[in-house]
Amino acid sequence: MTALTLDGVATATQVKQELTERVRALAAQGIVPGLGTLLVGDDPGSRSYVAGKHRDCAEVGIESIRVDLPGSATSADVRAAIKDLNAAREVTGYIIQLPLPVGHNENAMLELMDPAKDADGLHPTNLGRLVLGIEGELSSPLPCTPAGIVELLRRYDVPIAGKNVVVIGRGLTVGRPLGLLFTRKGLDATVTLTHSRTVDLAAEVRRADIVVAAVGVPHLVQADWIKPGAAVLDVGITRVENPETGKGILTGDVHPDVATVAGYLSPNPRGVGPMTRAMLLANVVKASERLLKP
Numbered sequence: 001m002t003a004l005t006l007d008g009v010a011t012a013t014q015v016k017q018e019l020t021e022r023v024r025a026l027a028a029q030g031i032v033p034g035l036g037t038l039l040v041g042d043d044p045g046s047r048s049y050v051a052g053k054h055r056d057c058a059e060v061g062i063e064s065i066r067v068d069l070p071g072s073a074t075s076a077d078v079r080a081a082i083k084d085l086n087a088a089r090e091v092t093g094y095i096i097q098l099p100l101p102v103g104h105n106e107n108a109m110l111e112l113m114d115p116a117k118d119a120d121g122l123h124p125t126n127l128g129r130l131v132l133g134i135e136g137e138l139s140s141p142l143p144c145t146p147a148g149i150v151e152l153l154r155r156y157d158v159p160i161a162g163k164n165v166v167v168i169g170r171g172l173t174v175g176r177p178l179g180l181l182f183t184r185k186g187l188d189a190t191v192t193l194t195h196s197r198t199v200d201l202a203a204e205v206r207r208a209d210i211v212v213a214a215v216g217v218p219h220l221v222q223a224d225w226i227k228p229g230a231a232v233l234d235v236g237i238t239r240v241e242n243p244e245t246g247k248g249i250l251t252g253d254v255h256p257d258v259a260t261v262a263g264y265l266s267p268n269p270r271g272v273g274p275m276t277r278a279m280l281l282a283n284v285v286k287a288s289e290r291l292l293k294p
């Protein structure tokens with residue numbers, strides 16, 4: 001058996017086409033969604049991620065508002081920039097590009113954001129609403145990677161209700177919110193959240209119909225860990241130095257041999273990553289559409 005590829009690039013392209021239509025409909029009502037990004041310091045990875053997000057915005061017609069602060073910026077500078085973004089009328093939603101340089105208190109900065117403008121869905125109020133299971137229009141922006149994972153599975157009609165999901169990694173942006181999302185009414189999966197202190201990780205993963213690996217440990221998940229036919233989402237990515245060439249290779253958490261056992265496999269890169277970026281755009285468009293609601 002060779003797993004069906006859950007193609008994140010093709011799916012993200014579909015999502016962006018649908019968003020382009022929704023942005024056109026908003027423009028007809030005089031509303032232009034705007035995505036703000038606050039980048040502190042000059043980490044090349046963060047710079048390239050932020051540049052990618054603004055390219056995505058241009059693709060669907062969302063306005064971009066970039067705020068870049070130098071690495072020497074103080075917490076007061078960051079707080080002032082957050083206050084400006086909260087007040088800026090052209091900003092529908094924004095993100096604080098993580099990680100912030102050492103010395104800044106990320107959680108305190110996230111809490112300063114206006115929850116209605118939290119395009120990442122990582123503000124405590126929005127994570128709290130996820131716990132409360134607030135559905136429908138009132139529901140807040142969902143964290144982008146968990147939303148991207150569910151959207152990818154849905155678009156390939158991968159069964160979720162009643163299925164055993166094993167998430168590897170309990171991080172803020174993926175593992176923890178994903179457990180809440182999969183157990184929501186309407187998705188109805190059963191979730192096991194594993195982590196570095198889980199006793200027999202392979203045994204847990206072998207029970208899974210859906211596996212999400214989000215830890216950043218190259219090729220952690222082996223083929224003999226996978227129930228034949230299971231869906232595997234490879235999220236964690238690490239730049240592994242090639243000893244011969246010295247080049248950095250992007251390596252996922254899932255060993256390539258898994259493709260011979262799994263029923264579905266998202267590649268990494270070109271899987272959940274592009275879906276994460278598409279869901280960020282969806283959060284901004286949804287926030288603008290909420291402005292239309294009486």
Ligand SMILES: Nc1nc(=O)c2c([nH]1)NC[C@@H]1CN(c3ccc(C(=O)N[C@@H](CCC(=O)O)C(=O)O)cc3)C=[N+]21
Nearest residue numbers: 049052095096097098099120269270271273274276277
């Ligand atoms: N507030 C905040 N929110 C984030 O969502 C956030 C963040 N900070 N800091 C950094 C991480 C990283 N992240 C990625 C999203 C997509 C790809 C992605 O699309 N990667 C491509 C490969 C690289 C590329 O082509 O750019 C892929 O997987 O195919 C990568 C990384 C979001 N992050």
